[in-house]
Each structure stands twice: as C-alpha cells, then as structure tokens.
Amino acid sequence: MSPLHDSFDGAYRGKRVLVTGHTGFKGAWLTLWLLELGADICGYSRDIPTTPSLFEAAGLAGRIRHEIGDIRDTSHFQSVIASFKPDFVFHLAAQAIVSQSYQDPVETVSTNVVGTASVMQALRGVRHPCAVMIVTSDKCYDNVEQPWGYREIDPMGGKDVYSASKGATEIIAHSFHKSFFSAPDSLVRVATGRAGNVLGGGDWAADRIVADCIRAWMSGTIVQLRRPDATRPWQHVLEPLSGYLAVTAKLTTAAKLNGESYNFGPRAEQNRTVVELLSDLARIWGFDAGHQAYEALPTPPFPEAGLLKLSCDKALMDLAWEANFSYAECVELTGEWYRDVLKGGAAAYDVTLRQIHTYDQRARTRGRAWAGVARP
Numbered sequence: 570m571s572p573l574h575d576s577f578d579g580a581y582r583g584k585r586v587l588v589t590g591h592t593g594f595k596g597a598w599l600t601l602w603l604l605e606l607g608a609d610i611c612g613y614s615r616d617i618p619t620t621p622s623l624f625e626a627a628g629l630a631g632r633i634r635h636e637i638g639d640i641r642d643t644s645h646f647q648s649v650i651a652s653f654k655p656d657f658v659f660h661l662a663a664q665a666i667v668s669q670s671y672q673d674p675v676e677t678v679s680t681n682v683v684g685t686a687s688v689m690q691a692l693r694g695v696r697h698p699c700a701v702m703i704v705t706s707d708k709c710y711d712n713v714e715q716p717w718g719y720r721e722i723d724p725m726g727g728k729d730v731y732s733a734s735k736g737a738t739e740i741i742a743h744s745f746h747k748s749f750f751s752a753p754d755s756l757v758r759v760a761t762g763r764a765g766n767v768l769g770g771g772d773w774a775a776d777r778i779v780a781d782c783i784r785a786w787m788s789g790t791i792v793q794l795r796r797p798d799a800t801r802p803w804q805h806v807l808e809p810l811s812g813y814l815a816v817t818a819k820l821t822t823a824a825k826l827n828g829e830s831y832n833f834g835p836r837a838e839q840n841r842t843v844v845e846l847l848s849d850l851a852r853i854w855g856f857d858a859g860h861q862a863y864e865a866l867p868t869p870p871f872p873e874a875g876l877l878k879l880s881c882d883k884a885l886m887d888l889a890w891e892a893n894f895s896y897a898e899c900v901e902l903t904g905e906w907y908r909d910v911l912k913g914g915a916a917a918y919d920v921t922l923r924q925i926h927t928y929d930q931r932a933r934t935r936g937r938a939w940a941g942v943a944r945p
C-alpha cells in the first residue's frame with residue numbers, strides 16, 4: 570500500500586474516480602496521484618493532445634480504464650458513467666490553450682461551455698452519491714486589472730474568448746447545480762475550482778512557456794520570449810490539484826460545500842518575471858549564462874490580460890488549504906523533471922511519482938490539513 574493512502578482522509582482509497590481530460594497535462598498528473606491514493610480510475614478524453622505526452626511517457630493507459638470520446642457526445646459519456654459508476658468526477662477536459670482560442674474561437678466555446686453542459690447533463694442520470702469537481706481557471710473573472718486578489722464572489726467575465734469560455738463554464742456549472750443538484754439530499758454534489766497557469770514536468774502543450782523552452786533547448790535553439798518582463802504568479806501543477814482533491818473529498822461529508830467555488834493560487838512571494846523563471850530553469854538545465862538560453866521578442870503576437878491575482882482565503886477558511894511550495898521548489902521540481910527525463914534518461918513515471926511523494930512528504934512536514942500524519 571502506498572504511504573500516500575491516508576492523505577485527504579483516505580477519501581480516494583478503493584474509490585472509483587472518473588477524470589475527463591486525463592490525457593492532458595493536469596489530467597495525467599492527477600491520474601498518477603489518484604493511483605497513489607488507491608483509486609480505481611476511468612479516464613475520458615477526446616485524444617492525446619501532444620506528442621510527446623506525460624500520459625504516454627508514464628504508460629498510464631495500461632494502469633487505468635482509458636476511454637476515448639468527446640464530452641459533447643452526451644449519450645456516450647453517460648454510458649461510461651452508467652457502467653463505471655464513479656464515486657468522484659474530476660472534469661478537466663477543455664480547449665485549454667489561449668493562442669488556439671484566437672485560431673478557433675467557436676471550437677473553444679463549444680468544448681469548454683457546451684462540453685461542460687453535456688458533462689452536467691450526463692450527471693443527472695447518476696443514482697448513487699457522487700462528488701464532482703469542475704475545473705475552470707482564474708481567467709473566469711472579469712479582469713478589471715485590480716491590484717488585490719479576486720474573490721469567489723467577484724463577477725465572471727472575459728475580454729478574450731478563452732477567458733469568456735471559462736467565465737461561461739462557471740455560470741453553466743452553477744446553473745446546473747441550482748437547477749438539478751442543490752436539494753439537501755442531492756446524490757450529486759458539485760464544486761468548481763479556479764486556478765491560474767501552472768508549471769510542472771511533462772507539459773508539452775503549444776505556447777506554454779516551459780514547454781516552449783524545453784522544445785527549443787532540446788533542438789539546440791535559443792528560446793524567444795513573448796513578454797520577458799511580465800510578472801506571473803508561478804505555481805506547481807500539484808498545488809491546484811491538491812486543492813481540487815481537498816474540496817472534492819470534503820464534498821462527500823460536508824453538504825454545505827455543494828455549489829461552492831474555490832480559488833487555488835500561489836502566495837504573493839511566488840510572483841516572478843518571465844526572465845527570472847527562465848534564468849532559473851536555464852541554470853537547472855545546465856546553461857552557464859541566460860543569453861545562451863533565451864532572447865526577447867519585440868512585439869507580443871496577441872494581446873493577453875494583465876496580472877490577475879487570486880485571494881485564497883475561502884480555501885483557507887473552509888478547507889485549511891494553502892499553497893505548499895515556494896517559488897524555488899516549484900522551479901526546482903519543474904526543471905529537474907525535464908533534466909532527469911530528457912537529459913538523464915530517467916523514466917517519466919518514476920520521476921513524476923517521486924515528485925508527488927516529495928510534495929506529499931513536505932505537506933506532511935508542514936502540517937497541511939489534507940496531508941496524512943507526518944512520518945519521522
């Protein structure tokens with residue numbers, strides 16, 4: 570038995586968990602973590618979105634029930650739910666790339682908004698207790714460029730199509746909750762999770778900063794930076810995942826969480842410029858100086874919203890959740906993953922698993938509420 574089984578109060582041990590978007594970046598990390606927590610997993614995704622991918626590199630298809638399908642195909646998705654009978658559903662499937670939303674805005678809206686409506690509609694057929702996490706984004710908020718953090722009660726919005734699709738996903742999820750799942754005895758309980766951009770090993774998506782760097786460095790070229798001085802609240806992929814896992818576990822015992830939304834963001838000290846991040850990653854990768862690794866582009870290729878900060882007080886109050894890693898730990902684990910797997914030849918599965926254990930172990934030592942009892 571994995572030493573992680575007692576985290577999240579053992580809520581996932583021996584339970585059936587359906588993950589949509591399990592072949593994507595966050596989905597693959599979540600699948601591996603849930604396996605370590607002792608869950609039986611069914612993944613549902615349209616495709617394997619990148620080559621290479623963490624999902625394939627870690628050989629996850631052989632460790633779970635792996636379903637290929639489109640979340641907008643409600644009857645197919647419903648048939649998978651009916652046969653698998655999940656205790657938990659994590660909905661991560663989405664068109665998640667901002668640049669892609671400029672190329673095909675209708676497909677982005679269709680996948681993210683109609684797709685989520687289809688998932689919620691399929692859940693109406695569930696006849697057993699089922700706790701559901703709908704993953705959206707910090708971009709769901711109407712970004713008014715305020716200097717303080719957005720709270721869960723702030724208005725939804727979106728000045729670009731990707732952001733609007735995430736705001737609309739939130740509204741759709743809440744409307745289904747109010748219409749169909751809000752009764753005190755509802756078998757289905759739903760919460761939504763809002764987090765910003767994440768870093769971590771095994772991300773190969775287009776136009777993501779770390780993936781772009783690693784691709785360039787692997788091919789011996791210098792990476793071109795869109796916005797070198799932009800400040801971002803960097804956080805490791807395991808941070809929002811610990812938040813999603815904490816809320817969804819608690820949904821099973823605390824009915825008052827049904828219909829709630831939670832922000833999961835890093836502490837303010839984790840804000841760094843793109844250049845700082847790149848120079849730290851370049852050092853871990855093995856460059857002697859930053860200019861060997863990157864150069865700044867003069868004009869950004871498409872507009873992007875300014876800094877968006879999340880207030881995570883609600884997660885702290887209701888779940889005692891707080892960020893577990895510092896900026897330094899986030900960059901260290903991300904850089905080490907790519908270095909060890911791509912330059913060192915280590916197995917992606919082993920490195921990912923080792924990092925999940927590191928994250929859990931440090932959470933125990935630091936007394937994070939979701940982590941099990943600290944071991945000596």
Ligand SMILES: NC(=O)c1ccc[n+]([C@@H]2O[C@H](COP(=O)([O-])OP(=O)(O)OC[C@H]3O[C@@H](n4cnc5c(N)ncnc54)[C@H](O)[C@@H]3O)[C@@H](O)[C@H]2O)c1
Nearest residue numbers: 590592593594595614615616639640662663665765766767
């Ligand atoms: N990665 C980030 O930095 C980040 C930041 C904020 C929010 N998010 C959100 O987290 C979730 C997961 O993001 P990610 O980075 O892992 O995305 P990803 O692009 O790596 O993976 C997307 C997944 O969705 C699946 N998918 C896409 N369209 C589908 C469809 N029509 N039917 C079924 N499956 C479909 C893909 O097959 C893949 O498994 C998304 O909702 C995303 O918007 C991600």
